[in-house]
Amino acid sequence: MNEYKIAVIPGDGIGKEVVREACKVLDSVATKNNFKLNYESFDWGSDFYFKNKKMMPEDGLEILGNFDAIFLGAVGDPKIQDHITLNGLLLPIRRRFDQFVCLRPSALFEGVESPLKGINAGEIDMVVVRENTEGEYANVGGFQYEDFNDEIAIQSSVFTRKGTERVIRYAFDLSMDRNKKLTSITKSNAQGYSMVLWDKVFKEVSKDYPDVKTNSLLIDAACMDFIRKPSEFDVVVASNLFGDILTDIAAMITGGLGLASSGNISENKDNPSMFEPTHGSAPDIEGKNIANPLAQILTGAMMLSYLGENAAANSIREAVKIVLKDGDRITTDLGGNATTTQCAEEVISKLDE
Numbered sequence: 001m002n003e004y005k006i007a008v009i010p011g012d013g014i015g016k017e018v019v020r021e022a023c024k025v026l027d028s029v030a031t032k033n034n035f036k037l038n039y040e041s042f043d044w045g046s047d048f049y050f051k052n053k054k055m056m057p058e059d060g061l062e063i064l065g066n067f068d069a070i071f072l073g074a075v076g077d078p079k080i081q082d083h084i085t086l087n088g089l090l091l092p093i094r095r096r097f098d099q100f101v102c103l104r105p106s107a108l109f110e111g112v113e114s115p116l117k118g119i120n121a122g123e124i125d126m127v128v129v130r131e132n133t134e135g136e137y138a139n140v141g142g143f144q145y146e147d148f149n150d151e152i153a154i155q156s157s158v159f160t161r162k163g164t165e166r167v168i169r170y171a172f173d174l175s176m177d178r179n180k181k182l183t184s185i186t187k188s189n190a191q192g193y194s195m196v197l198w199d200k201v202f203k204e205v206s207k208d209y210p211d212v213k214t215n216s217l218l219i220d221a222a223c224m225d226f227i228r229k230p231s232e233f234d235v236v237v238a239s240n241l242f243g244d245i246l247t248d249i250a251a252m253i254t255g256g257l258g259l260a261s262s263g264n265i266s267e268n269k270d271n272p273s274m275f276e277p278t279h280g281s282a283p284d285i286e287g288k289n290i291a292n293p294l295a296q297i298l299t300g301a302m303m304l305s306y307l308g309e310n311a312a313a314n315s316i317r318e319a320v321k322i323v324l325k326d327g328d329r330i331t332t333d334l335g336g337n338a339t340t341t342q343c344a345e346e347v348i349s350k351l352d353e
Contacts, residue, residue, distance in 0.1 A: 001034055001035055001036060002034075002035040002036070002308075002309070003035065003036045003037075003038055004035070004036070004037050004038065004068045004069065004307055005038050005040070005066065005067045005068050006037050006038065006039050006040070006067060006068065006069055006070075006071050006303075007039075007040055007042060007063075007064050007067040007069070007070045007071070007272065008023070008039045008040065008041040008042065008070075008071045009041075009042050009044055009045065009070065009071070009072045009073065009075075009089075010041065010043075010045075010073040011044070011045040011046075011072060011073040011074045011075040011281065012045045012046045012047070012073075012074055012075055012076055012077055012281040012283070013074055013076065013077070013280070013281025013282050013283045013285075013286040014073075014074060014279075014281060014282045014285060014286055014291035014340075015045075015072075015073025015074035015075070015281055016073060017286075017287075017289065017291050017293070017340050018073060018074075018277070018291055018292075018293040018295070018296035018297075018340065019071065019073040019296060021293040021296070021297070021340055021341060021343075021344035022071075022293055022296040022297045022299070022300045022344070023037075023039065023071075023300075024344055024345075024348065025297050025300060025316060025344055025347050025348055025351075026300045026303075026304070026316075028348045028351060029304070029312045029315055029316055029351055030309075030312065032312070032315070032351060032352075033309060033311055033312040033315075035309055035312070039071075040067070042056070042060075042063075044056040044057075044060065044089060045075050045077075045085075045089065046075065046076065046077035046079075046080055046085065046281075049077075049080060049084070049085075049088065050079075054088060055075075055084070055085060055088030055089040056088070056089055060092075061092060061093065061096045061097075064093065064096075064097070064272060065096075065097070065271070065272065067272045068272060068307060069272050069273055069274070069275060069303050069306060069307060070093065070272050070273070070274035070275065071274075071275055071276075071299075071300065071303060072090075072274055072275065072276035073276070073277075073281075073296065074276070074277070074279060074280055074281040074282070075089055075090060075281060076280050076281040076283075077281065077283065078283060087139060091137070091139070093264075093274055094132055094133055094264050094274070095133050097266050097268075097271035097272055097273070097274070098133065098266045098267075098268055098271055099132055099133065099264035099265055099266045099271070099273055099274060100131065100132050100133045100163065100166060100167055100170075100265075100266065100267075101129055101130070101131075101132055101167060101170050101263075101264070101265040101267075102129075102130035102131075102132040102243060102262060102263070102264055102265075103127065103128075103129060103130075103262060103263045103264075103265055103302070104127065104128045104130060104243075104247040104250070104260065104261070104262040104278060105126070105127045105128075105261065105302075106124065106125075106126050106127075106128070106247070106250035106251060106253075106254045106260065107122075107124060107125040107126075107254060108120075108121050108122065108123060108124040108125070108253075108254045108255065109121060109254075109255070109259075109320075109321055109324045109325070110122070110321065110324065110325045111324040111325040111326070111327050111330075112254065112255040112259070112324055112334065113255075113335075114253050114254060114255070115252065115253060116227065116230070116253050119230070119231070119253070123230075123231045124230045124231060124250075124253060124254050125234070126230070126233040126234055126235070126236060126250060127174065127178070127234070127235050127236070128236045128237075128238060128243055128246055128247045128250060129167060129170060129171040129174060129235060129236065129237045129238070129243070130167075130238055130239075130240060130242075130243025130244065130247065131163065131164070131167040131237075131238070131239050131240050131243065132167075132240060132264055133163065133240075134157075134158045134159065134160060134163045134240065135157055135158065135159060135163075135194075135239040135240030135241060136157040136239060136240050136241035136242075137240040137241065137244075138156065138157060138158035138240075140155070140156040140157075140158055141153070141154045141155040141156050142154055157194050157241075159193075159194040159195075159197050159198060159239070161197065161201060164197060164198055164201045165201050165204075165205060167237060168184070168198075168201055168202050168205050168237055169205055169208075170237075170267075171235055171236075171237035172205060172206070172208070172209045172212055174235050175209070175212045175234070175235045176209065176211070176212065178234055178235055179234045179235075180211050180212045180213060181212065181213045181215075181234040181235065182212050182213070182214050182215070182234070182235045182236075182237060183214070183215045183216070183217055183222070183233055183234075183235070183236045183237070184198070184199070184202045184214065184215070184216045184217070184236075184237050184238075185216075185217055185218075185219050185222050185236060185237070185238035185239070185242045185243070185246065186198055186199050186202075186216055186217070186218060186219070187218055187219050187220075187242070189218065194239075195239075198239065199216065202214075202216065202237075219238075219242045219245070219246075222236075222238075222242075222246060223245065223246065223249060226246060226249045226250060226253065227249070227253065230250070230253055247260070247262070247278060248278070251278055255334065256292075256333055256334070257277070257278055257279035257280075257295065258279060258291075258292030258294060258295050258331065258333045258334065259292070259294050259295055259298065260277060260278035260279060260295050261275075261277055261278070261295055261296075261298035261299040261301070261302055262275070262276060262277065262278050262299065262302075263275045263276075263299070263302045263303070263306065264276070265306070273303075273306055275299045275300070275302050275303040275306070276299060277295035277296050277298075277299050278295065279295055289339045289340045289341060290331060290332055290339060290340060291331070291340050292330075292331040292333050292334065292340070292343065293331075293340050293343055293344045293347075294320055294323075294324075294331075294343065294347075297316060297320060297344065297347055298316070298317065298320060300316065301313040301314075301316040301317050301320075304316070315351050316347070316351070318350075319347045319348075319350035319351045320347055322350045323343070323346050323347055323350055328346070329342050329343050329345070329346035330343060331343050
């Protein structure tokens, strides 16, 4: 029997609720497929910050390095500025373990209504490959004359050939496994250095993949086309900021953040990858047992695929599809009235179908 060590960080708000239910689904599918997930839970996040003035302990990264994967719920609290939560937990994990790909799939499932007119189930099925360790989110910059009238803030983006090429090559490889179609997102008409390098590397790498049909779109045009004609996209590769923006759009046109899964992937198997839903901590509904657990459950399926348990991962995805199609036990954000717990239990009941 294969056994895996999973670091669980439920985090804040609804993160605790959806992680609890997702782990029930994971345990059920593990039993059916003869493997075991050994969890160790860590209470890091905003509550930890209130007590310790830091999001995780000093040796937190060393602790996480001993696990096969990290399963994260959500992080954020309205009493703490977002840059503190981001730079105190998520970004250090991504950078320490070289999780250079943020993989975010978006598909319109049967039973889910898109806010876009005339779009039917199956007509949206894309994956955004977002660069995850540098780009516009590199923590490079500073303040001058802080809190004075002449205050200056400088924020620099960082694009390296290595970082750009490896995420673009990852996207090409993924395209070869899907429909051999790849769109690159740029803004080289305004960003004359970083995005020019991005475009140049994309063109160079494309020569190694002659079977892949490629396209390059400016970020503003891409945002419009995600709305106007989303069915034309298959694999999309984008920088850190552009990928962040586009994946929120992709989530909303396929049912909302309650269905949006993601994985922070390191290709170095000595490093754990981290799996987290795209949604936030939603403190306004915390403790009400009405949060949609499906994004966390689908994120769990991504984690199982990463661990090599593909049959189990696919059974979760198929169970979620059945639950959405039936519509009997879905949460309020999808038009139902099921609780978080009831929705997860329904997924478990469909695992054998």
